[in-house]
């Protein structure tokens with residue numbers, strides 16, 4: 323694929339689970355390289371299902387899914403809502419896991435894992451075990467693990483939903499800094515209108531039963547976005563528009 327091809331192309335994607343639930347239907351979506359896109363919608367509208375289909379974790383029942391660079395660990399990283407760390411392994415070993423699975427030599431893997439930990443602000447915590455880390459720090463380890471293969475695509479499934487507001491805002495800022503410093507595409511699932519507006523350049527609003535795209539909105543505010551943006555009239559205006567789109571989607 324050339325650089326001008328989308329990072330992700332979904333054409334007529336549907337997913338019916340074995341129990342008969344039609345989780346998503348008729349999804350057509352092209353996501354550009356390097357974009358930051360939020361999937362926003364109420365519980366059960368198929369956000370996680372769509373993300374898992376993009377990741378290749380589950381197959382679509384119909385339609386076509388094209389991910390630039392494929393779905394291997396060097397192409398995409400996945401960050402779950404729970405940090406899902408191995409409790410018996412140090413932060414460094416947890417972050418190193420995708421490299422170990424790829425067969426990267428130990429010394430190189432250690433160096434890259436340490437660099438990934440440093441990139442999320444955890445230099446010095448290489449030997450710490452998950453039980454010694456706060457919720458926010460565990461999520462940082464999880465993000466480092468998602469980025470350690472330097473993927474072109476980072477898929478995040480409500481990664482900060484379980485964190486307190488202050489930690490969440492800090493991680494939002496750090497994620498944006500990482501995204502700006504490198505060139506990867508982010509697809510970020512969230513329930514939060516405010517989080518989606520703060521982070522994204524584009525917001526896909528989804529409606530439930532069956533899950534589908536209800537609205538597709540740009541957030542044309544400049545980066546870096548910090549406290550000034552978070553408290554601006556511009557931010558409040560975007561949040562109002564997205565909130566209205568979300569309510570319309572839920573009522574439809």
Ligand SMILES: Nc1ncnc2c1ncn2[C@@H]1O[C@H](COP(=O)(O)OP(=O)(O)OP(=O)(O)O)[C@@H](O)[C@H]1O
Nearest residue numbers: 339340341343345364365366367368369370371372
């Ligand atoms: N493995 C599964 N088997 C059967 N049905 C499922 C499965 N996973 C999800 N579903 C159903 O598919 C629909 C979409 O679920 P999904 O988790 O994708 O939504 P979501 O928007 O991510 O929800 P939430 O925000 O609550 O995580 C729901 O009705 C859910 O119950």
